[in-house]
Amino acid sequence: MTEANPRRTQADRRERTRRAVLEAAARRLSTHGYANLVLERVANEAGYSRGAVYHLFANKEELALAVVRWVEETWEAEVGHAAAGEVDPVDALMTMAERHALFCRREVARVLLTLRVEFAGQDHPVGQAIAAILDRLDGTCADLIAAGRASGAIPPGPPPRHTAAAYTAIMEAVGIELAGQAPHDLELMGRAVRGVLGLPPTPIVTDSPSGAGSAATPVHTDREVRR
Amino acid sequence: MTEANPRRTQADRRERTRRAVLEAAARRLSTHGYANLVLERVANEAGYSRGAVYHLFANKEELALAVVRWVEETWEAEVGHAAAGEVDPVDALMTMAERHALFCRREVARVLLTLRVEFAGQDHPVGQAIAAILDRLDGTCADLIAAGRASGAIPPGPPPRHTAAAYTAIMEAVGIELAGQAPHDLELMGRAVRGVLGLPPTPIVTDSPSGAGSAATPVHTDREVRR
DNA sequence: GGAGAAACATACACGCATGCATGTATGTAA
């Protein structure tokens, strides 16, 4: 081992360790939440000791906040960025929802939902950080909805902020619930989002073959959706 | 106190204590989840000692399972029962969603979501109990969707079981997210559910006044939706 | 090669929460 490994700089070692710890912590946070996030376990799964974890992060809370920021940056790069590139508000909202559904096909997407639900009834820095992220997202979506209604592309309905809250809640729930169930995750996401915005269903072009497939699909197969 | 209190039977005392403990546990579960459910705290909030809690429930897990059963029974009585009374599948699905939104105006509605998310990545009896409940619900909804499609009342779309999973996820998310935001919680719930089923938006009859209200509502008011 | 800092690993201290043992109060039947 001392022969095969090249000589790494301290900066390289630090970044490598940090990355491994962040990924291990994210996995545990997504499956077990913050209260069950045991740092000894995180360290072992990252391939280091708990001392190494404490060398990099002051405490458990700071580790969790680092994971939250990491997930947010990943989401922005893959989802937010694409939606922001759209000119039309409806296109932006639909693109965001579709990209989010794709984002949810990865395990790490579950981190924010898990932590958000966990801290919903508690006053805690991690919960506050997530609430701030989602407040910003809600504001962005509310602006898009308002713009879409002003242009006539979106029919009138409940106040933009309430509609945006429902939109993001749906995006989150459907994305996680149907994660990995391609291609249904994308279709059902699109349907739900159109519905909450008050938009009519998209014309049925390729749905007929899918409908026929539904009739031919054994009920037993359908029953495996949840686990 | 010894003069004002009538002589209660042991059965009465037991039921009274049990009720108080269940309610206190439900409140804590909905805000802090299972991992942070501290029995000393539950006991204090119920007005009894931890010994009394252990007298009634073998351990923490059994208490949580009792709360889950209690919430399920309440949901069945107020939501499931009303939906089952509908003859038409679409009416059943819409009634269920509407009743669920009303159910979510109470704090206890949050228990199942909190626990479900908490145990999603763990193999635990409480998580299994909740998964079983939701599996049954998904099955019922899938049957309704299949019946609605067979009768032509619901357009074709992704497999009934996938659609049902999205339906219940939406019902859960929107219900909790907009809890207490009357009357928007009901309207947005209806919209989202119609959308995921592939049904067109309901004709705008009373939406115009609401739309005008939206324009007149200060943006600051909208920003208070989340907290 | 040696000194020093950073990257880790291991050990220590302590609080917290669970489950269980033991004690006290209250209802019931003879």
Place this chain on the structure above:
DNA sequence: TTACATACATGCATGCGTGTATGTTTCTCC
């Protein structure tokens, strides 16, 4: 009234996990 069972309350034992202290390894610069 007494004996017994049940409904609680209080005390004991123990393991778990966090944060911190201490020890070891590796890199960097002179």
